[in-house]
Amino acid sequence: MAKRATGNAAMRKPRDPEASRADILRAATGEFAARGLDGARVDAIARRTRTTRAMIYYYFKSKEALYRAVLEEAYRGIREAEKGLDLAHLPAREAVAELVSFTFDYYHAHPEFVALVVAENQSGGRHIRRMQRIRRLNASIVDTIADVLARGQREGTLRAGVDPIELHMTIAALGWFEIANRHTFGYLFKRDFADAATVERDRARIIDVVWQYVRERGGAGADARR
Template structure:
Protein backbone atom coordinates (compact mmCIF):
# COMPACT_ATOMS: atom_id res chain seq x y z
CA UNK A 1 0.00 0.00 0.00
CA UNK A 2 1.45 3.34 -0.99
CA UNK A 3 2.17 5.74 1.86
CA UNK A 4 0.12 8.92 1.79
CA UNK A 5 1.97 11.85 0.36
CA UNK A 6 3.34 14.26 2.92
CA UNK A 7 1.71 17.65 2.88
CA UNK A 8 3.96 20.31 1.41
CA UNK A 9 6.05 22.14 4.03
CA UNK A 10 4.83 25.64 4.60
CA UNK A 11 7.46 28.24 4.01
CA UNK A 12 7.20 31.48 5.94
CA UNK A 13 6.78 34.41 3.60
CA UNK A 14 9.87 36.54 3.22
CA UNK A 15 9.74 39.75 5.17
CA UNK A 16 10.33 42.79 3.03
CA UNK A 17 13.67 44.42 3.63
CA UNK A 18 13.29 47.44 5.85
CA UNK A 19 13.11 50.52 3.75
CA UNK A 20 14.73 53.82 4.58
CA UNK A 21 11.31 55.37 4.90
CA UNK A 22 10.54 52.90 7.75
CA UNK A 23 13.59 54.10 9.68
CA UNK A 24 13.18 57.86 9.99
CA UNK A 25 16.05 58.27 12.48
CA UNK A 26 18.53 56.62 10.14
CA UNK A 27 17.14 58.49 7.16
CA UNK A 28 17.43 61.89 8.82
CA UNK A 29 20.90 61.05 10.16
CA UNK A 30 22.08 60.09 6.67
CA UNK A 31 20.62 63.25 5.18
CA UNK A 32 22.28 65.40 7.84
CA UNK A 33 25.65 63.71 7.30
CA UNK A 34 25.63 64.30 3.56
CA UNK A 35 24.12 67.78 3.88
CA UNK A 36 26.86 68.75 6.33
CA UNK A 37 29.52 68.02 3.70
CA UNK A 38 27.51 69.73 0.97
CA UNK A 39 26.92 72.94 2.92
CA UNK A 40 30.46 72.95 4.30
CA UNK A 41 31.99 72.61 0.83
CA UNK A 42 29.66 74.90 -1.11
CA UNK A 43 27.96 77.15 1.41
CA UNK A 44 24.23 77.67 1.68
CA UNK A 45 23.83 79.23 -1.76
CA UNK A 46 25.96 76.71 -3.65
CA UNK A 47 24.58 73.56 -2.02
CA UNK A 48 21.97 71.63 -4.02
CA UNK A 49 19.15 69.59 -2.55
CA UNK A 50 19.19 67.41 -5.69
CA UNK A 51 22.77 66.34 -4.99
CA UNK A 52 22.03 65.65 -1.33
CA UNK A 53 19.04 63.53 -2.33
CA UNK A 54 21.07 61.58 -4.88
CA UNK A 55 23.90 60.91 -2.43
CA UNK A 56 21.50 59.64 0.23
CA UNK A 57 19.34 57.67 -2.22
CA UNK A 58 16.27 59.55 -1.11
CA UNK A 59 14.27 62.23 -2.87
CA UNK A 60 13.81 65.97 -2.61
CA UNK A 61 10.28 65.27 -1.46
CA UNK A 62 11.62 63.11 1.40
CA UNK A 63 14.11 65.80 2.46
CA UNK A 64 11.39 68.44 2.43
CA UNK A 65 9.14 66.08 4.39
CA UNK A 66 11.67 65.86 7.23
CA UNK A 67 13.17 69.35 7.13
CA UNK A 68 10.58 71.53 5.45
CA UNK A 69 12.89 73.41 3.09
CA UNK A 70 16.50 73.98 2.13
CA UNK A 71 16.66 76.62 4.85
CA UNK A 72 15.29 74.15 7.38
CA UNK A 73 17.87 71.54 6.41
CA UNK A 74 20.71 74.04 6.64
CA UNK A 75 19.57 75.16 10.09
CA UNK A 76 19.31 71.53 11.22
CA UNK A 77 22.89 70.96 10.00
CA UNK A 78 24.12 73.96 12.01
CA UNK A 79 22.30 72.81 15.14
CA UNK A 80 23.63 69.27 14.82
CA UNK A 81 27.19 70.57 14.35
CA UNK A 82 27.04 72.64 17.54
CA UNK A 83 25.29 69.80 19.38
CA UNK A 84 28.16 67.41 18.64
CA UNK A 85 30.93 69.66 19.90
CA UNK A 86 29.04 70.74 23.01
CA UNK A 87 28.08 67.18 23.96
CA UNK A 88 31.72 66.10 23.80
CA UNK A 89 32.78 69.11 25.86
CA UNK A 90 30.31 68.05 28.54
CA UNK A 91 31.87 64.58 28.61
CA UNK A 92 35.32 65.99 29.41
CA UNK A 93 34.38 66.22 33.12
CA UNK A 94 36.46 69.36 33.60
CA UNK A 95 34.97 69.93 37.05
CA UNK A 96 36.92 66.92 38.28
CA UNK A 97 40.28 68.54 37.40
CA UNK A 98 42.28 71.32 39.05
CA UNK A 99 41.61 74.63 37.24
CA UNK A 100 44.91 74.77 35.33
CA UNK A 101 44.55 71.17 34.14
CA UNK A 102 40.91 71.80 33.23
CA UNK A 103 41.79 74.83 31.11
CA UNK A 104 44.66 72.96 29.45
CA UNK A 105 42.35 70.06 28.60
CA UNK A 106 39.67 72.39 27.23
CA UNK A 107 42.12 74.25 24.98
CA UNK A 108 43.68 71.02 23.72
CA UNK A 109 40.24 69.54 23.03
CA UNK A 110 39.14 72.63 21.08
CA UNK A 111 42.29 72.50 18.97
CA UNK A 112 42.00 68.76 18.32
CA UNK A 113 38.27 68.86 17.57
CA UNK A 114 38.45 71.65 15.03
CA UNK A 115 41.47 70.07 13.37
CA UNK A 116 39.63 66.74 13.09
CA UNK A 117 36.36 68.34 11.97
CA UNK A 118 37.13 70.89 9.25
CA UNK A 119 33.50 70.75 8.11
CA UNK A 120 32.55 72.43 11.40
CA UNK A 121 35.02 75.23 10.72
CA UNK A 122 33.72 75.68 7.17
CA UNK A 123 30.11 75.76 8.34
CA UNK A 124 30.91 78.46 10.88
CA UNK A 125 32.88 80.42 8.28
CA UNK A 126 30.01 80.15 5.77
CA UNK A 127 27.49 81.28 8.37
CA UNK A 128 29.67 84.29 9.13
CA UNK A 129 29.59 85.16 5.44
CA UNK A 130 25.79 85.20 5.83
CA UNK A 131 26.20 87.52 8.86
CA UNK A 132 24.80 84.86 11.18
CA UNK A 133 21.45 84.97 9.39
CA UNK A 134 20.42 81.42 10.21
CA UNK A 135 22.17 81.06 13.54
CA UNK A 136 20.13 84.04 14.78
CA UNK A 137 16.97 82.03 14.12
CA UNK A 138 18.02 79.13 16.34
CA UNK A 139 17.13 79.09 20.01
CA UNK A 140 18.75 75.65 20.13
CA UNK A 141 22.21 76.98 19.30
CA UNK A 142 21.84 79.80 21.80
CA UNK A 143 20.98 77.27 24.49
CA UNK A 144 23.84 74.98 23.48
CA UNK A 145 26.45 77.73 23.77
CA UNK A 146 25.35 78.96 27.19
CA UNK A 147 26.84 75.90 28.99
CA UNK A 148 30.10 76.38 27.07
CA UNK A 149 30.52 79.83 28.59
CA UNK A 150 29.50 78.53 32.02
CA UNK A 151 32.21 75.88 31.74
CA UNK A 152 34.86 78.53 31.14
CA UNK A 153 33.36 80.70 33.89
CA UNK A 154 33.57 77.83 36.39
CA UNK A 155 37.20 77.14 35.49
CA UNK A 156 38.08 80.81 35.89
CA UNK A 157 36.26 81.06 39.23
CA UNK A 158 38.00 77.99 40.60
CA UNK A 159 41.34 79.25 39.32
CA UNK A 160 40.90 82.60 41.08
CA UNK A 161 39.92 80.87 44.33
CA UNK A 162 42.98 78.63 44.05
CA UNK A 163 45.17 81.69 43.54
CA UNK A 164 46.46 80.56 40.14
CA UNK A 165 44.38 82.70 37.71
CA UNK A 166 44.08 86.46 37.38
CA UNK A 167 40.91 88.04 38.67
CA UNK A 168 40.01 90.04 35.55
CA UNK A 169 39.40 87.08 33.25
CA UNK A 170 36.26 87.44 31.14
CA UNK A 171 34.86 83.97 30.26
CA UNK A 172 33.42 85.10 26.91
CA UNK A 173 36.68 86.79 25.96
CA UNK A 174 38.68 83.71 26.99
CA UNK A 175 36.33 81.42 25.08
CA UNK A 176 36.71 83.65 22.01
CA UNK A 177 40.51 83.56 22.25
CA UNK A 178 40.57 79.77 22.52
CA UNK A 179 38.20 79.44 19.55
CA UNK A 180 40.12 81.98 17.46
CA UNK A 181 43.49 80.29 17.92
CA UNK A 182 42.06 76.87 17.08
CA UNK A 183 39.85 78.13 14.23
CA UNK A 184 42.66 79.99 12.44
CA UNK A 185 44.77 76.85 12.44
CA UNK A 186 42.20 75.12 10.23
CA UNK A 187 40.57 77.97 8.30
CA UNK A 188 43.84 79.59 7.19
CA UNK A 189 46.23 76.69 7.03
CA UNK A 190 46.47 76.54 3.23
CA UNK A 191 46.97 80.24 2.63
CA UNK A 192 49.30 80.63 5.62
CA UNK A 193 51.34 77.61 4.58
CA UNK A 194 51.71 78.86 0.99
CA UNK A 195 52.55 82.44 1.91
CA UNK A 196 55.13 81.61 4.56
CA UNK A 197 56.41 78.35 3.01
CA UNK A 198 55.80 76.41 6.18
CA UNK A 199 54.17 72.98 6.28
CA UNK A 200 51.44 72.80 8.89
CA UNK A 201 50.07 69.30 8.32
CA UNK A 202 52.93 67.12 9.57
CA UNK A 203 52.44 65.35 12.92
CA UNK A 204 55.34 67.33 14.36
CA UNK A 205 53.92 70.69 13.22
CA UNK A 206 50.44 69.82 14.48
CA UNK A 207 51.74 68.77 17.91
CA UNK A 208 53.97 71.82 18.20
CA UNK A 209 51.18 74.23 17.32
CA UNK A 210 48.88 72.50 19.81
CA UNK A 211 51.43 72.92 22.59
CA UNK A 212 51.97 76.58 21.69
CA UNK A 213 48.27 77.40 21.78
CA UNK A 214 47.81 75.67 25.13
CA UNK A 215 50.83 77.53 26.51
CA UNK A 216 49.63 80.93 25.24
CA UNK A 217 46.19 80.57 26.82
CA UNK A 218 47.55 79.32 30.14
CA UNK A 219 50.15 82.08 30.32
CA UNK A 220 47.41 84.63 29.69
CA UNK A 221 45.14 83.16 32.36
CA UNK A 222 47.75 82.80 35.10
CA UNK A 223 48.45 85.50 37.67
Protein backbone atom coordinates in the same frame (compact mmCIF):
# COMPACT_ATOMS: atom_id res chain seq x y z
CA MET B 1 21.30 39.35 -0.50
CA ALA B 2 19.70 40.17 2.81
CA LYS B 3 16.67 42.34 2.45
CA ARG B 4 16.85 43.44 6.03
CA ALA B 5 19.94 44.67 7.79
CA THR B 6 20.79 45.33 11.40
CA GLY B 7 20.16 49.04 11.36
CA ASN B 8 23.60 50.32 10.51
CA ALA B 9 23.83 53.10 8.00
CA ALA B 10 25.22 51.12 5.11
CA MET B 11 22.44 48.54 4.94
CA ARG B 12 19.50 50.15 6.65
CA LYS B 13 16.03 48.91 5.98
CA PRO B 14 13.76 50.83 3.64
CA ARG B 15 10.88 52.86 5.03
CA ASP B 16 12.85 53.96 8.05
CA PRO B 17 12.05 57.65 8.44
CA GLU B 18 14.46 58.17 11.35
CA ALA B 19 17.31 56.72 9.35
CA SER B 20 16.36 58.65 6.22
CA ARG B 21 16.25 61.89 8.10
CA ALA B 22 19.62 61.19 9.71
CA ASP B 23 21.04 60.14 6.37
CA ILE B 24 20.00 63.41 4.78
CA LEU B 25 21.34 65.41 7.70
CA ARG B 26 24.69 63.68 7.49
CA ALA B 27 24.97 64.20 3.74
CA ALA B 28 23.87 67.80 4.01
CA THR B 29 26.49 68.48 6.67
CA GLY B 30 29.19 67.37 4.27
CA GLU B 31 27.85 69.33 1.35
CA PHE B 32 27.17 72.57 3.24
CA ALA B 33 30.55 72.38 4.94
CA ALA B 34 32.35 71.79 1.67
CA ARG B 35 30.57 74.38 -0.45
CA GLY B 36 28.74 76.78 1.82
CA LEU B 37 25.07 77.62 1.70
CA ASP B 38 25.06 79.10 -1.77
CA GLY B 39 27.53 76.65 -3.21
CA ALA B 40 25.71 73.60 -1.90
CA ARG B 41 23.41 71.83 -4.33
CA VAL B 42 20.34 70.04 -3.05
CA ASP B 43 20.88 67.59 -5.86
CA ALA B 44 24.38 66.88 -4.64
CA ILE B 45 23.06 66.26 -1.16
CA ALA B 46 20.50 63.84 -2.56
CA ARG B 47 23.19 61.97 -4.43
CA ARG B 48 25.10 61.52 -1.17
CA THR B 49 22.07 59.83 0.34
CA ARG B 50 20.09 56.75 -0.53
CA THR B 51 17.08 58.96 -1.17
CA THR B 52 16.05 61.54 -3.76
CA ARG B 53 15.80 65.30 -3.83
CA ALA B 54 12.07 65.15 -3.30
CA MET B 55 12.63 63.36 -0.01
CA ILE B 56 14.77 66.23 1.23
CA TYR B 57 11.85 68.57 0.71
CA TYR B 58 9.57 66.06 2.34
CA TYR B 59 11.58 65.86 5.57
CA PHE B 60 12.94 69.39 5.63
CA LYS B 61 10.76 71.89 3.91
CA SER B 62 13.47 73.92 2.19
CA LYS B 63 17.17 74.11 1.54
CA GLU B 64 17.49 76.81 4.19
CA ALA B 65 15.54 74.88 6.80
CA LEU B 66 17.82 71.91 6.16
CA TYR B 67 20.81 74.17 6.54
CA ARG B 68 19.52 75.42 9.87
CA ALA B 69 19.04 71.86 11.08
CA VAL B 70 22.58 71.02 10.03
CA LEU B 71 24.01 74.06 11.80
CA GLU B 72 22.14 73.32 14.99
CA GLU B 73 23.39 69.74 14.99
CA ALA B 74 26.94 70.98 14.49
CA TYR B 75 26.74 73.25 17.51
CA ARG B 76 25.13 70.51 19.53
CA GLY B 77 28.04 68.27 18.59
CA ILE B 78 30.76 70.44 20.07
CA ARG B 79 28.79 71.42 23.16
CA GLU B 80 27.93 67.81 23.90
CA ALA B 81 31.52 66.78 23.44
CA GLU B 82 32.61 69.50 25.85
CA LYS B 83 30.31 68.08 28.46
CA GLY B 84 32.41 64.93 28.32
CA LEU B 85 35.31 66.89 29.76
CA ASP B 86 35.89 66.36 33.44
CA LEU B 87 37.75 69.48 34.47
CA ALA B 88 36.60 69.65 38.09
CA HIS B 89 39.12 67.11 39.33
CA LEU B 90 42.08 68.84 37.66
CA PRO B 91 44.18 71.67 39.07
CA ALA B 92 43.20 74.87 37.27
CA ARG B 93 46.35 74.97 35.22
CA GLU B 94 45.75 71.52 33.84
CA ALA B 95 42.08 72.26 33.41
CA VAL B 96 42.95 75.23 31.21
CA ALA B 97 45.40 73.14 29.22
CA GLU B 98 42.82 70.42 28.80
CA LEU B 99 40.20 72.88 27.66
CA VAL B 100 42.51 74.44 25.10
CA SER B 101 43.71 71.06 23.95
CA PHE B 102 40.19 69.77 23.58
CA THR B 103 39.06 72.77 21.57
CA PHE B 104 42.08 72.60 19.30
CA ASP B 105 41.60 68.90 18.71
CA TYR B 106 37.89 69.22 18.17
CA TYR B 107 38.37 71.75 15.39
CA HIS B 108 40.97 69.54 13.82
CA ALA B 109 38.75 66.47 14.04
CA HIS B 110 35.65 68.34 12.90
CA PRO B 111 36.60 70.83 10.21
CA GLU B 112 33.01 70.65 9.02
CA PHE B 113 31.92 72.41 12.21
CA VAL B 114 34.35 75.21 11.49
CA ALA B 115 33.25 75.36 7.86
CA LEU B 116 29.58 75.57 8.78
CA VAL B 117 30.11 78.41 11.21
CA VAL B 118 32.20 80.16 8.59
CA ALA B 119 29.36 79.74 6.12
CA GLU B 120 26.88 81.16 8.58
CA ASN B 121 29.02 84.22 9.14
CA GLN B 122 29.32 84.66 5.42
CA SER B 123 25.56 84.97 5.34
CA GLY B 124 25.72 87.63 8.03
CA GLY B 125 24.32 85.36 10.71
CA ARG B 126 20.92 85.58 9.09
CA HIS B 127 19.96 82.01 9.93
CA ILE B 128 21.35 81.55 13.40
CA ARG B 129 19.05 84.33 14.56
CA ARG B 130 16.09 82.23 13.53
CA MET B 131 17.22 79.19 15.51
CA GLN B 132 15.27 79.06 18.73
CA ARG B 133 17.35 76.72 20.85
CA ILE B 134 20.78 77.78 19.69
CA ARG B 135 21.60 80.26 22.41
CA ARG B 136 20.62 78.00 25.27
CA LEU B 137 22.56 75.24 23.56
CA ASN B 138 25.74 77.29 23.69
CA ALA B 139 25.46 78.60 27.20
CA SER B 140 27.27 75.65 28.75
CA ILE B 141 30.75 76.54 27.55
CA VAL B 142 30.74 79.89 29.29
CA ASP B 143 29.70 78.29 32.56
CA THR B 144 32.40 75.67 32.22
CA ILE B 145 35.05 78.30 31.71
CA ALA B 146 33.73 80.51 34.48
CA ASP B 147 33.98 77.56 36.86
CA VAL B 148 37.59 76.90 35.98
CA LEU B 149 38.47 80.58 36.32
CA ALA B 150 36.81 80.89 39.72
CA ARG B 151 38.52 77.78 41.01
CA GLY B 152 41.90 78.87 39.73
CA GLN B 153 41.54 82.20 41.44
CA ARG B 154 40.73 80.47 44.71
CA GLU B 155 43.77 78.26 44.17
CA GLY B 156 45.83 81.36 43.48
CA THR B 157 47.09 79.99 40.18
CA LEU B 158 44.90 82.07 37.87
CA ARG B 159 44.73 85.83 37.94
CA ALA B 160 41.58 87.83 38.49
CA GLY B 161 39.99 89.96 35.80
CA VAL B 162 39.74 87.39 33.06
CA ASP B 163 36.31 87.46 31.49
CA PRO B 164 34.95 83.96 30.72
CA ILE B 165 33.55 84.95 27.34
CA GLU B 166 36.80 86.64 26.40
CA LEU B 167 38.78 83.60 27.44
CA HIS B 168 36.48 81.43 25.39
CA MET B 169 37.00 83.74 22.45
CA THR B 170 40.76 83.67 22.88
CA ILE B 171 40.90 79.88 23.02
CA ALA B 172 38.57 79.54 20.08
CA ALA B 173 40.44 82.13 18.03
CA LEU B 174 43.81 80.44 18.42
CA GLY B 175 42.53 77.03 17.39
CA TRP B 176 40.15 78.31 14.75
CA PHE B 177 42.55 80.16 12.53
CA GLU B 178 44.62 77.28 11.28
CA ILE B 179 41.54 75.27 10.37
CA ALA B 180 39.50 78.06 8.86
CA ASN B 181 42.46 79.48 6.93
CA ARG B 182 44.48 76.37 6.34
CA HIS B 183 44.29 76.63 2.57
CA THR B 184 45.39 80.23 2.17
CA PHE B 185 47.78 80.40 5.09
CA GLY B 186 49.14 76.94 4.39
CA TYR B 187 49.83 77.80 0.78
CA LEU B 188 51.22 81.29 1.32
CA PHE B 189 53.59 80.35 4.12
CA LYS B 190 54.23 76.73 3.16
CA ARG B 191 52.85 75.31 6.34
CA ASP B 192 51.46 71.79 6.15
CA PHE B 193 48.62 71.56 8.63
CA ALA B 194 48.19 67.91 7.85
CA ASP B 195 51.63 67.15 9.24
CA ALA B 196 51.36 65.56 12.67
CA ALA B 197 54.48 67.22 14.07
CA THR B 198 53.20 70.65 13.05
CA VAL B 199 49.87 69.98 14.72
CA GLU B 200 51.57 68.88 17.94
CA ARG B 201 53.70 71.96 17.90
CA ASP B 202 50.74 74.23 17.32
CA ARG B 203 48.73 72.61 20.06
CA ALA B 204 51.57 73.09 22.52
CA ARG B 205 52.07 76.68 21.45
CA ILE B 206 48.42 77.55 21.87
CA ILE B 207 48.28 75.96 25.31
CA ASP B 208 51.29 78.05 26.25
CA VAL B 209 49.80 81.25 24.88
CA VAL B 210 46.61 80.80 26.84
CA TRP B 211 48.41 79.80 29.98
CA GLN B 212 50.63 82.88 29.89
CA TYR B 213 47.49 84.93 29.51
CA VAL B 214 45.50 83.54 32.43
CA ARG B 215 48.18 82.66 34.96
CA GLU B 216 48.54 84.64 38.16
CA ARG B 217 51.25 87.21 37.47
CA GLY B 218 51.84 88.58 40.97
CA GLY B 219 54.37 86.04 42.29
CA ALA B 220 57.92 87.13 41.42
CA GLY B 221 58.14 85.14 38.22
CA ALA B 222 57.43 81.84 39.89
CA ASP B 223 54.97 80.81 37.24
CA ALA B 224 56.40 82.88 34.46
CA ARG B 225 58.73 80.17 33.25
CA ARG B 226 57.64 77.04 31.39
